[in-house]
Amino acid sequence: MKSQNIVTTTLPALSIGQTGRVVQLHTRRPVDQRLLALGLMPGMLVRLVRTAPLGDPIEVEFQNQNVSLRKAEAESVEVELLPATPPSSGA
Amino acid sequence: MDAASPQDAHSPRIALIGNPNTGKSTLFNALTGLRQRVGNYPGVTVSKKSGALILPGGVRAELIDLPGLYSLAAASLDERVVIDVLCGHLSGTPVPDAIVCVVDSTNLLRNLFLASQVAELGIPMMLVLNQVDVSRKFGVQIDTAKLSERLGGIPVVAASAWHGEGIPEVRAAIATLLEKKTRMPRIAWHACVQEALDILRSGLERAGAHPLPVPELQRVLFDTTTPVLDRIQCDAHAVERIVAAARECIRRGGFNPFAAEPVLHYERLKHVLDGVATTRTDGAHTFTQRLDRILLNRVLGTFIFFVSMTAVFASVFWLAAIPQGWIETGIGWLGNTAEKWLEGSPILQSLVTKGVIDGVGAFMSFLPQILILFFFVAVLEDSGYMARAAFLMDKLFSWCGLNGKCFVPMLSGYACAIPSVMATRTIEDPKSRLATIFIIPFMSCSARLPVYSLMIGAFLVPKIGTLNGGLVMVAMYLLGLIVAIPTAWVFTRFILKTRSQPFVLEMPRYQVPKPRDVLLRMAQSGWEFVRRAGTIIFAITIIVWALLYFPHADEVALSTKKTFVAERAKDAGKKVEEIEAILEKATREEFIAGQVKQTGKKAEEIEAALEKATREGFIEEKAKETGKAPEEIEEALEADGGDPKKNKLAAALKQHIALAAALEAHIEPAASLEKQTEAAFVEHSYLGRFGKLLQPVFDPAGFDWKITIGVLASFPAREVIVSTLGITYSLGGEADEESDDLKKAMAESVWTSGPRIGKPIFTIPVVFGIMAFFALCSQCGATLATITKEAGWRWAVASFFYMTSLAWVIAVLCYQVGNLF
Ligand SMILES: Nc1nc2c(ncn2[C@@H]2O[C@H](COP(=O)(O)OP(=O)(O)O)[C@@H](O)[C@H]2O)c(=O)[nH]1
Numbered sequence: 001m002k003s004q005n006i007v008t009t010t011l012p013a014l015s016i017g018q019t020g021r022v023v024q025l026h027t028r029r030p031v032d033q034r035l036l037a038l039g040l041m042p043g044m045l046v047r048l049v050r051t052a053p054l055g056d057p058i059e060v061e062f063q064n065q066n067v068s069l070r071k072a073e074a075e076s077v078e079v080e081l082l083p084a085t086p087p088s089s090g091a
Numbered sequence: 092m093d094a095a096s097p098q099d100a101h102s103p104r105i106a107l108i109g110n111p112n113t114g115k116s117t118l119f120n121a122l123t124g125l126r127q128r129v130g131n132y133p134g135v136t137v138s139k140k141s142g143a144l145i146l147p148g149g150v151r152a153e154l155i156d157l158p159g160l161y162s163l164a165a166a167s168l169d170e171r172v173v174i175d176v177l178c179g180h181l182s183g184t185p186v187p188d189a190i191v192c193v194v195d196s197t198n199l200l201r202n203l204f205l206a207s208q209v210a211e212l213g214i215p216m217m218l219v220l221n222q223v224d225v226s227r228k229f230g231v232q233i234d235t236a237k238l239s240e241r242l243g244g245i246p247v248v249a250a251s252a253w254h255g256e257g258i259p260e261v262r263a264a265i266a267t268l269l270e271k272k273t274r275m276p277r278i279a280w281h282a283c284v285q286e287a288l289d290i291l292r293s294g295l296e297r298a299g300a301h302p303l304p305v306p307e308l309q310r311v312l313f314d315t316t317t318p319v320l321d322r323i324q325c326d327a328h329a330v331e332r333i334v335a336a337a338r339e340c341i342r343r344g345g346f347n348p349f350a351a352e353p354v355l356h357y358e359r360l361k362h363v364l365d366g367v368a369t370t371r372t373d374g375a376h377t378f379t380q381r382l383d384r385i386l387l388n389r390v391l392g393t394f395i396f397f398v399s400m401t402a403v404f405a406s407v408f409w410l411a412a413i414p415q416g417w418i419e420t421g422i423g424w425l426g427n428t429a430e431k432w433l434e435g436s437p438i439l440q441s442l443v444t445k446g447v448i449d450g451v452g453a454f455m456s457f458l459p460q461i462l463i464l465f466f467f468v469a470v471l472e473d474s475g476y477m478a479r480a481a482f483l484m485d486k487l488f489s490w491c492g493l494n495g496k497c498f499v500p501m502l503s504g505y506a507c508a509i510p511s512v513m514a515t516r517t518i519e520d521p522k523s524r525l526a527t528i529f530i531i532p533f534m535s536c537s538a539r540l541p542v543y544s545l546m547i548g549a550f551l552v553p554k555i556g557t558l559n560g561g562l563v564m565v566a567m568y569l570l571g572l573i574v575a576i577p578t579a580w581v582f583t584r585f586i587l588k589t590r591s592q593p594f595v596l597e598m599p600r601y602q603v604p605k606p607r608d609v610l611l612r613m614a615q616s617g618w619e620f621v622r623r624a625g626t627i628i629f630a631i632t633i634i635v636w637a638l639l640y641f642p643h644a645d646e647v648a649l650s651t652k653k654t655f656v657a658e659r660a661k662d663a664g665k666k667v668e669e670i671e672a673i674l675e676k677a678t679r680e681e682f683i684a685g686q687v688k689q690t691g692k693k694a695e696e697i698e699a700a701l702e703k704a705t706r707e708g709f710i711e712e713k714a715k716e717t718g719k720a721p722e723e724i725e726e727a728l729e730a731d732g733g734d735p736k737k738n739k740l741a742a743a744l745k746q747h748i749a750l751a752a753a754l755e756a757h758i759e760p761a762a763s764l765e766k767q768t769e770a771a772f773v774e775h776s777y778l779g780r781f782g783k784l785l786q787p788v789f790d791p792a793g794f795d796w797k798i799t800i801g802v803l804a805s806f807p808a809r810e811v812i813v814s815t816l817g818i819t820y821s822l823g824g825e826a827d828e829e830s831d832d833l834k835k836a837m838a839e840s841v842w843t844s845g846p847r848i849g850k851p852i853f854t855i856p857v858v859f860g861i862m863a864f865f866a867l868c869s870q871c872g873a874t875l876a877t878i879t880k881e882a883g884w885r886w887a888v889a890s891f892f893y894m895t896s897l898a899w900v901i902a903v904l905c906y907q908v909g910n911l912f
């Protein structure tokens with residue numbers, strides 16, 4: 001992997017409409033277990049669709065599904081930036 | 092039929108599993124029709140639905156609808172129940188003979204993860220690829236034959252439960268499955284997982300644990316916490332060490348032990364699905380996306396949200412009042428009829444009218460609210476908007492341990508707690524759900540309104556004006572919320588020890604709700620309420636009736652009469668015997684007889700005249716006479732301030748209704764005595780005596796024995812306080828919060844003993860204390876019955892004591908602090 005020019009950030013830090021590829025996520029909390037069960041795992045593309053009017057939670061799209069989750073819980077998902085395109089199916 | 096046929100031993104049991112929202116319940120309904128039973132799993136509040144399924148060939152099978160879940164990792168109670176059912180750990184529910192896994196055909200990969208996990212259990216299984224109508228629209232093509240072949244030949248049926256498509260095929264496939272017992276092949280685990288499972292098994296065996304089947308060993312290995320460990324009775328530290336060693340083995344194989352399971356299953360499934368399903372062309376998705384752009388928009392979305400929630404609230408609050416009015420009229424008519432019928436036997440009369448009929452009325456009157464709220468809940472959920480509402484509101488609730496799904500039940504709590512507690516079923520997280528159930532009764536429901544109206548109208552408006560009175564009313568409505576929020580915070584943080592479910596919410600596709608589903612949901616919730624809570628409410632009403640009626644000693648009536656007659660005699664300067672004679676004759680019949688003698692008219696004529704001797708009767712008659720509209724007559728009556736001295740028409744009216752006034756004056760002594768007797772019976776009933784005994788408890792809040800009796804009598808339903816006060820103030824139970832007589836009687840009442848003798852009872856601090864008490868106290872048997880049903884009796888008891896003691900503390904504070912000024 002070309003490790004120098006990969007920019008990584010966290011899922012809630014994506015700007016709206018931006019797509020990222022999951023690099024890693026925590027695995028021990030129930031929320032991580034749930035995300036894994038839904039198919040959010042390293043290598044997947046995930047897009048930040050919107051934030052709620054009050055600023056939290058956020059809505060993300062991955063694997064052809066839209067899911068709402070709280071920022072604090074999404075913080076642990078580390079993504080590398082991709083151009084803003086809708087995700088096709090996972091990698 | 093052959094006597095040894097297997098269905099004689101037991102009919103086959105088939106479990107429906109699948110992710111949430113895939114259509115399990117819809118399929119369940121399509122397969123069983125209305126042959127279903129709804130209950131709870133023993134010891135937990137997860138609802139259990141089972142129904143009879145008739146297979147081709149007439150074999151009867153039992154179909155079980157299980158709660159939806161994404162994974163076998165048992166994070167929530169629902170998920171635990173599913174695993175326990177599938178493993179046969181629940182007493183009385185043996186392992187199912189076959190599993191029907193319902194899969195959303197628009198998202199096969201994610202849905203098959205659960206199937207692949209469940210395959211480890213080795214139970215015969217088939218797949219229903221549901222919602223093919225939608226996936227077809229999305230352009231997804233699925234080769235079911237190929238999928239079946241890749242999954243070891245298990246039946247795979249494409250269906251659309253909602254449209255009834257593929258249902259006969261599902262039925263036939265279930266029959267085949269029961270016969271052939273095909274199983275979905277287990278995943279070929281990576282060597283490191285195999286090794287880890289071996290380490291775990293042998294380690295636990297050596298530590299002396301119960302031997303565990305492989306699927307449960309996997310739960311111990313893969314899950315951060317698991318209920319399986321609670322069962323194996325083995326030194327926790329030893330187990331921890333063994334599990335750590337097994338996980339280390341997975342790590343050496345290059346996997347994260349907590350992610351290995353989904354990663355490996357997903358990898359397997361990608362191969363399974365390769366060439367089986369075409370990926371969707373995303374065109375059809377855009378309807379939901381476009382709608383979300385509006386409905387989740389910062390400004391427009393928030394606005395639409397508030398408009399729709401206002402509509403929900405207004406309907407539960409006002410719309411429900413209309414059928415409630417009908418029910419009340421019906422119950423009132425029934426009561427009057429029964430009263431006449433049972434004239435001869437006073438106990439039976441009172442039991443039937445005040446106990447049975449009022450008891451039925453008490454829970455019947457909740458039905459309109461339940462049906463209306465569940466209409467909206469069904470529409471909101473089925474359309475997909477509920478998840479959006481939760482998304483919009485979550486931030487407001489998350490800081491106190493709740494989540495966005497708590498909004499609708501809390502809002503409707505302002506109309507009535509009963510349907511709202513039932514509606515908490517839409518909250519998946521059991522912790523937020525319990526906390527919400529706990530705080531809903533604090534929301535100021537419509538039954539509190541009469542208490543506020545009476546107190547504010549009688550004591551505050553005369554002193555501080557209508558506007559400030561209105562502000563106090565608003566404050567009373569906020570009080571419950573002010574108490575509820577910290578309660579929820581403390582409750583979720585310190586009292587409920589279970590972990591919160593993560594708030595990960597799928598945003599479903601929008602769709603038009605099906606009227607049939609909505610009606611079914613309404614009917615089911617209404618019926619469940621009548622069946623489960625209805626009996627409790629009925630029983631409470633009867634018990635309170637008995638406590639207020641008995642012992643009903645004749646001496647009470649006799650001594651009341653004696654005092655009454657003596658008082659009247661003294662006031663009028665007449666002899667006791669004279670008063671008694673007047674009382675004897677103070678009946679309607681005697682009055683009519685007297686009129687007959689005086690005027691020479693027939694009794695029937697007098698009756699008819701009496702019937703019409705009202706303002707309405709007068710207006711009607713005049714309208715007929717003059718040919719004018721009733722409104723014009725009404726106006727003419729109001730002219731000159733309606734003063735009979737200046738207004739001729741008003742003078743005529745006065746004459747017209749003089750007969751009715753004369754009747755009233757004639758029967759007044761008997762009517763007054765009757766009301767006083769009623770008051771005396773209540774005072775001397777078991778509840779009345781208990782109230783007097785308990786008065787010292789409420790003394791620090793400034794409540795006298797009459798208020799105390801009122802408080803006690805209104806534990807089953809807080810709104811009865813007004814009629815109870817009416818009775819204890821000798822005005823009869825018909826007095827309502829608008830009654831000027833009641834307001835006057837209360838304002839004039841003074842302490843008759845003790846240090847405050849001669850001082851008024853209803854001072855401003857007492858009035859505030861009473862309102863706060865009624866705002867916070869747990870005075871609704873129906874709510875407690877509903878909480879018992881939804882969360883178990885322990886929570887109902889906790890709710891009762893918490894609310895009641897808090898109400899007492901606040902009422903005492905009002906009085907004590909108020910008296911400092
Ligand atoms: N378009 C479509 N919608 C369906 C179908 N089956 C169920 N639904 C809808 O999907 C939603 C979830 O269904 P439900 O039976 O409650 O799912 P459960 O959570 O798995 O029990 C409901 O709004 C149903 O009306 C189907 O075959 N086609």
Ligand SMILES: [Mg+2]
Pocket residue numbers: 115116159
């Ligand atoms: Mg269901």
